[in-house]
Amino acid sequence: MEHVESMSSTITPVRLGQLIGGRELPADREIEVRNPSRRGELVGAVADGTAADVDAAVDAAVAAAHAWAATSPQHRIELFARIADEIDAQADDLATLVARENGSVRPIVRRELIGTGAAFRDVAAYLVEKLSPVEHPSGPAGEFVRVHRRPFGVVACVVPWNAPLILTANKLAPALAAGNAVVLKPSPFAPLGVTLIARIAASILPPGVVNVVNGGGEVGAALIGHREVRKISFTGGGETARHIMRQAADTLTGVHFELGGNxxxxxxxxxxxxxxxxxxxxxxxxxxxxxxxxxxxxxxxxxxxxxxxxxxxxxxxxxxxxxxxxxxxxxxxxxxxxxxxxxxxxxxxxxxxxxxxxxxxxxxxxxxxxxxxxxxxxxxxxxxxxxxxxxxxxxxxxxxxxxxxxxxxxxxxxxxxxxxxxxxxxxxxxxxxxxxxxxxxxxxxxxxxxxxxxxxxxEIPFGGWKQSGIGWEASPYGIDEYLQFQSVDVQSFPERDAS
The missing domain is CATH 3.40.309.10 (Aldehyde Dehydrogenase; Chain A, domain 2)
Known part of the structure; x- marks a missing residue:
């Protein structure tokens, strides 16, 4: 294993700040990320955020959400293709980094990156249909009912450490494709690759559409309890999900959970x-x-x-x-x-x-x-x-x-x-x-x-029954978690005799 030791020891640690409103912001504190294969090796560090960072990130997302929701589905598809291409271009370096911070063998991570790019490309197959209004005639004078699907506004995405890239893409791609702005919180156990994937997306999308706040419990609590966050998507353990649900109840915020399995x-x-x-x-x-x-x-x-x-x-x-x-x-x-x-x-x-x-x-x-x-x-x-x-x-x-x-x-x-x-x-x-x-x-x-x-x-909606989750992820059905209905019933006044 001498080759592995020499190769990993020459890699400069990665240091990443918070990504808020299109800018990288350093913090006074850092979370160090060490290699689970060799615990003495520093892989990198991310800024350890605060509730104030969450407020700033949500404010940036709120400011960006309206204009992003107004973009056409076709324009989003074009931007997503660019994101996927850039992920593919950086895949080799990302695979090495994530293997070092996560502990999964590199070939597994490299295959994960194929799915990560695909998550952004696959929306092209269904996005136009999902966002097209449906009209139902309802009367002889041209009355009709129109059913739209609209984004929530700001969505919080909280992702785990075990397969961090694909699980991030399975949230980011449909949430953004639906027209939401996102504040992403990676796991402190594997934040580097997730933050870099989000940076790729943020560099191609308008400022504030994708924001990242790294941190621990303070960041999680501030994000979940923020009144401008309209939906929370979490992948992880049941105990944390129950905590999120209790906190989300205070603001009646919608939740989407992808949890454990046996x-x-x-x-x-x-x-x-x-x-x-x-x-x-x-x-x-x-x-x-x-x-x-x-x-x-x-x-x-x-x-x-x-x-x-x-x-x-x-x-x-x-x-x-x-x-x-x-x-x-x-x-x-x-x-x-x-x-x-x-x-x-x-x-x-x-x-x-x-x-x-x-x-x-x-x-x-x-x-x-x-x-x-x-x-x-x-x-x-x-x-x-x-x-x-x-x-x-x-x-x-x-x-x-x-x-x-x-x-x-x-x-x-x-x-x-x-x-x-x-x-x-x-x-x-x-x-x-x-x-x-x-x-x-x-x-x-x-x-x-x-x-x-x-x-x-x-094509399979990813999700479970009982305590394995609430809602579904990936597939053409995954975007449904990030859309809400808005319906209009158009009626006419009765005609009156002009005399």
Missing amino acids: DPAIVLDDADLEATADRIVESAFRRAGQVCFAVKRIYVPRSQADEFARLLVKRAERITVGDALDERATMGPLNNAGQLEKVQGLRERTTALGRDVREVGTALDPDAWNDGYYLMPALVLDAQHDDEIVREEQFGPILPIVAYDTEDAAIAMANDTEYGLCSSVWSRSVDRALDVASRIEAGMTIVNNHLFTPVGSR
Whole structure:
């Protein structure tokens, strides 16, 4: 790993101020961002904002919102194409930076950037239709009803650290396309790439249409409680979402939440077990398991449980854990100390139950292991449905396998959760898979994979049932969260005799 060390150590730390009204404003305080692969390395810093910064950003957004809402859909599409082109032009540098601040291996981040640019291009397919008024004739004298869709004005977008670029684009693109101005708050654990993506957009759009305020709880509270913010879009954990909802209630501000998941994979008895094992491992350990929609628990027929566990172990042994910039690594570290402590504790408690917790994979540089937030992946080969590892969203590289006796039992266990984000069904029979999918309580189900096809990524409304969210993201339906109806009923006076 000498090449990785020398390459990363020569990169100058990035320092970014707040982006308000088209200008970068420094702050007295900074939030340092360190590399989760090597905690001693400073990747960069962002300005640590205050409530006053939030006020200034919202004021800039309010000042820009009216003129931006008046622009034509076609003009917005043209500007978005330029934003996407610029993201593509900077993608290699952004991928390196975000791998260093986030901990996801660079190839994963590079693919994420493809989706980031696509989020801005994809609006061209639906924007004109979404913003075109619909008229309904209502009387013989030319009366009619017109239904418009209008932006809210100022939207606050709060984004997480685990897949920061695509999750930012999935909010920014539809919110801006709808005609809103945005104040964006990145996660302090991965703010650099998000801030730079927002800068790209801001450099092409009118001043004040995109604003960024980095910071912690003070910034979040000021943004959520601001009376000029008309909609809040948040991706993250349920506890934070509940806090936001309570605070938003004071101003009756609308909320859109994309929250966690505890995604079940139901393996039917006619599945291709080898292909299923390959694809489940690919989903479950992507980004070290720190993905809201990833396989978090597996249900497999009891008669096939031992064989399937063997195949999963065989496949997972190929995982190589190391520095996010190491070309040999297929899994990087966890993002932060709190997440590492949480997952380690969950793993220790599962082991203490007497479960067969099987560590898999290879550490690329054991001597540097304690320099980062590393954790070897593991499989729980004999988990029970009521185990904590099955009931809780682990958000880390540990995957439980639960044996079932009947299909009905598997579906009941899959649905026995407060979450309902994504799920998967594995079978050679499409009809059987569709029947099972129709009985799963989740916003999305994938058959014979737990990753979307390109068409699925583009067309599926991303969101969940129960405590996995409120509203939908991405796809042609994502823009609906950032539009409100305005309807006009045009009537005529009765004609009167002029005499």
